[in-house]
Amino acid sequence: MNKPGRLTVLLLTLPFLAGCFTVATVPVPRTQPEREDLAIRGVVITDGATEQTIEYDEVLEATWTPSSLSIVGANGEGDDIMTETRLIPITELRGVLVKSLDAGPTSAIVGGLIVGAVAVIAFLVTGRAGDYQGSQGG
Numbered sequence: 001m002n003k004p005g006r007l008t009v010l011l012l013t014l015p016f017l018a019g020c021f022t023v024a025t026v027p028v029p030r031t032q033p034e035r036e037d038l039a040i041r042g043v044v045i046t047d048g049a050t051e052q053t054i055e056y057d058e059v060l061e062a063t064w065t066p067s068s069l070s071i072v073g074a075n076g077e078g079d080d081i082m083t084e085t086r087l088i089p090i091t092e093l094r095g096v097l098v099k100s101l102d103a104g105p106t107s108a109i110v111g112g113l114i115v116g117a118v119a120v121i122a123f124l125v126t127g128r129a130g131d132y133q134g135s136q137g138g
Contacts, residue, residue: 023055025095035064042097043071045088054086055097069093 025044029035040062042055056073060083063070069088076082
């Protein structure tokens with residue numbers, strides 16, 4: 001039996017792994033180093049009465065100061081890319097959208113891989129797919 005190439009395995013698993021990620025809202029970090037480490041996808045802002053969620057396809061730049069966040073985000077694809085620059089005071093910032101690992105799909109994929117691997121190993125060890133004693137008239 002031929003082993004699949006590394007590129008083939010990567011191309012087959014990449015869509016499944018991409019489905020394991022989701023955008024989640026996290027609180028605004030208190031310290032500057034924690035803020036700089038975030039992979040921002042958007043923000044949740046408030047004017048005191050209403051909250052607004054702003055999400056970008058890609059954040060081109062995010063600059064934190066002690067009193068504000070300056071964010072340059074892009075939405076769209078191809079020729080229809082729109083960029084937007086916002087300066088948001090920290091007092092209006094209620095949360096930050098970040099890409100994180102989603103436990104549900106990840107657990108399902110890992111469980112499926114484990115069950116599949118056990119089935120393949122059992123087939124290779126026994127050499128038969130399903131031999132039932134009751135099927136042999138004897």
